[in-house]
Amino acid sequence: MKRKIGVAALLGLLLAGALTTSAQAxxxxxxxxxxxxxxxxxxxxTPVTSPYLSPAGNSLTVVGLVQKFCxxxxxxxxxxxxxxxxxxxxFTFVFSGLTSGGTSTATVGSTKIYTTVYSxxxxxxxxxxxxxxxxxxAAAMPGGPPxxxxxxxxxxxxxxxxxxxxxxxVQVTKTGTNNPNGSYRGDATFTGGTLYSRVQNTGSTLVHGxxxxxxxxxxxxxxxAQVDGKFDTPATPAHSSTWGAIKxxxx
Amino acid sequence: xKRKVLLLLLTAVFALAVPAYxxxxxxxxxxxxFDYQDPNSVPGPLADHADYLAVGEGYKxxxxxxxxxxxxxxxxxxxxxxxxxHIFNLTVTGHFFFGGFLEADFADGGRARYYRDKLTTGTPGxxxxxxxxxxxxxxxxxxxxxxxxRLGGGLKNATLTYDFGLNQGNFNSEMTVDxxxxxxxIPASQRPGWTLAGLAGRPNATVPxxxxxxxxxxxxxxxxxxxxxxxxxxxxLYR
Numbered sequence: 001m002k003r004k005i006g007v008a009a010l011l012g013l014l015l016a017g018a019l020t021t022s023a024q025a026x027x028x029x030x031x032x033x034x035x036x037x038x039x040x041x042x043x044x045x046t047p048v049t050s051p052y053l054s055p056a057g058n059s060l061t062v063v064g065l066v067q068k069f070c071x072x073x074x075x076x077x078x079x080x081x082x083x084x085x086x087x088x089x090x091f092t093f094v095f096s097g098l099t100s101g102g103t104s105t106a107t108v109g110s111t112k113i114y115t116t117v118y119s120x121x122x123x124x125x126x127x128x129x130x131x132x133x134x135x136x137x138a139a140a141m142p143g144g145p146p147x148x149x150x151x152x153x154x155x156x157x158x159x160x161x162x163x164x165x166x167x168x169x170v171q172v173t174k175t176g177t178n179n180p181n182g183s184y185r186g187d188a189t190f191t192g193g194t195l196y197s198r199v200q201n202t203g204s205t206l207v208h209g210x211x212x213x214x215x216x217x218x219x220x221x222x223x224x225a226q227v228d229g230k231f232d233t234p235a236t237p238a239h240s241s242t243w244g245a246i247k248x249x250x251x
Numbered sequence: 252x253k254r255k256v257l258l259l260l261l262t263a264v265f266a267l268a269v270p271a272y273x274x275x276x277x278x279x280x281x282x283x284x285f286d287y288q289d290p291n292s293v294p295g296p297l298a299d300h301a302d303y304l305a306v307g308e309g310y311k312x313x314x315x316x317x318x319x320x321x322x323x324x325x326x327x328x329x330x331x332x333x334x335x336x337h338i339f340n341l342t343v344t345g346h347f348f349f350g351g352f353l354e355a356d357f358a359d360g361g362r363a364r365y366y367r368d369k370l371t372t373g374t375p376g377x378x379x380x381x382x383x384x385x386x387x388x389x390x391x392x393x394x395x396x397x398x399x400x401r402l403g404g405g406l407k408n409a410t411l412t413y414d415f416g417l418n419q420g421n422f423n424s425e426m427t428v429d430x431x432x433x434x435x436x437i438p439a440s441q442r443p444g445w446t447l448a449g450l451a452g453r454p455n456a457t458v459p460x461x462x463x464x465x466x467x468x469x470x471x472x473x474x475x476x477x478x479x480x481x482x483x484x485x486x487x488l489y490r
Contacts, residue, residue, distance in 0.1 A: 026329055028315045028376060030283065030457035030465055037281050037318060037469050067281075067318050109347030109354040111412050138275040171419055173412040175354060179473065183421040183450040208467065210421065210449045215473025216276040228281055228449075229467050235456035 027070035032199075033125070033231040035093065035209065036078075038137055039064020040218060041225040042145045043100065048224035051180035052114045052172035052213050056102030060118055061146070062227055063154040065134060066091035066125065071233070072198045076127075090132040092154040097121035098168055111175040114182075118168040123188060123207070128157025143220030161193035166204070170211050170225075182211035188231060202234035274474050277320055279428070279437075279445055280365060281469035282336045284314015285462035286451060287382045297453065297463060300348045300415060304355040310411065312338035312466050313391040315376060316365050320471070323402075326436050332367040332398065335376045335391040338447075341409055351416040357409040363426060363447055363470070364403035368394040381461030402437075404428035406447065413451060420451045426470060445470050 027034075043058040054060070069076040069091075078091045098118035106113045128134070134153040135141045142148035165186045172182030185208040190199045209229015216226035289309045295302030304310065316334035319327050327334065338361065345356035368374060374393055377386040393399065406424040413420030426445040428437055449468015458465055 026315050026317060026333065028283065029378060029459070030285075030455075031317075034283060034317050037278050037471070106350065106352065108349045108352045109345070111347075111352075111354040111410075113352060113412070113414070115414070115417070169417055169419065171414055171417060171421075173421060175356075175410040175412060175423070176408075178408055178410060178423055179446065181421050181423040181446075181448045183419050183452065185417065185419040185450075185452055206452070206455055208419065208450055208452050208465075210468055212276075212448065215446070216471065217474075219274040219474070226276065228469050230283060232455055232457050232465070
């Protein structure tokens with residue numbers, strides 16, 4: 001009987017794999033969780049000044065929407081619509097508790113470099129709705145965060161994943177007369193959430209992406225960056241096991 | 252009379268420009284992928300900046316489109332098609348390195364495109380190793396005569412900065428969309444003025460051998476901060 005259940009489970013997994021071909025095709029290799037570009041950063045208590053000067057001691061928060069899940073979360077579909085009126089479930093993420101060590105500056109060639117290292121902190125990924133309540137566009141972001149739906153609407157529903165962020169670094173550069181642009185990079189380690197078992201014992205993985213600081217911020221004001229990016233697939237396998245243990249599952 | 256003609260012209264220019272420079276940014280598309288050097292005339296370990304984006308070397312990106320903005324969303328179908336992107340024809344003209352930090356400048360003339368290929372009958376984008384290879388960029392720039400390249404544009408003022416100490420950097424370029432069947436969905440006033448930008452990062456076990464960085468980026472029109480001026484100041488411009 002157990003063997004039949006095991007075979008049925010395997011067939012089910014294969015079918016699920018077939019149904020998720022579309023999502024996998026857009027993932028390629030590397031990404032595990034891809035962010036929507038309508039994701040934004042803000043700092044308190046002192047505003048970040050242009051192009052990116054973060055006072056030491058400031059607290060950085062990033063709130064955003066998940067655009068796409070890749071393996072091992074291919075069964076989750078954010079189905080984000082531009083209109084923001086979809087009744088579907090929303091997936092949101094929050095980085096919080098990142099304390100600025102202050103911004104250092106340097107110049108190389110025609111490039112000015114602004115580097116900010118933040119203290120270790122945490123992240124959370126939530127599943128919520130319907131209906132969706134997190135802002136879906138830059139225009140919908142409330143001014144002067146924390147305010148209105150920020151960050152509350154990004155931290156409600158079911159916490160599917162959580163963890164720690166270390167070595168979180170933002171580097172903004174301005175080359176010649178080009179607009180400034182930046183990137184961020186941190187080491188994420190999963191530690192909890194209802195779907196933690198899928199990434200348990202994977203070690204740390206990279207969370208990183210573009211950090212836009214000019215011409216991309218919510219018009220209501222109070223934000224320091226528009227963020228895209230992703231959690232990468234951890235380098236270590238999701239589960240360490242033996243053939244004996246796997247066979248035991250179906251006996 | 253001349254002043255009236257000038258004012259009419261300015262009004263027309265502003266009317267055309269308004270959709271392109273709204274108060275919030277507008278996304279065209281976002282992508283992830285990997286970059287590589289081709290031609291790579293100075294091969295070597297990436298830890299040494301002298302081997303990375305030397306003057307005369309080429310820069311290319313292949314990857315997948317992960318999100319479309321409001322102009323394109325009604326016209327794309329990720330359930331039916333795989334959408335891939337390709338950045339190419341970028342040649343390094345400047346290489347400045349100091350204190351572990353690199354600034355690489357590129358000649359104008361690079362291009363960025365996205366393609367579509369049927370999920371059921373097409374060829375999935377496959378990175379392989381040490382590009383160009385049998386699958387890259389070929390499986391990212393295919394789709395047949397009906398599908399294939401859907402939208403492309405020219406790049407200028409492209410730069411890539413990279414901090415070898417932090418293992419992170421970013422690229423930034425201006426883009427004018429000017430080709431492909433999906434160009435009809437972009438109003439003429441919004442074809443210039445896009446910014447193509449993103450992260451360039453390494454090392455990471457997910458970067459296939461022979462590629463340099465993983466890339467996460469987007470193409471968007473940036474908002475222009477509202478200028479606060481008096482009527483007197485505005486009128487003074489035309490006196």
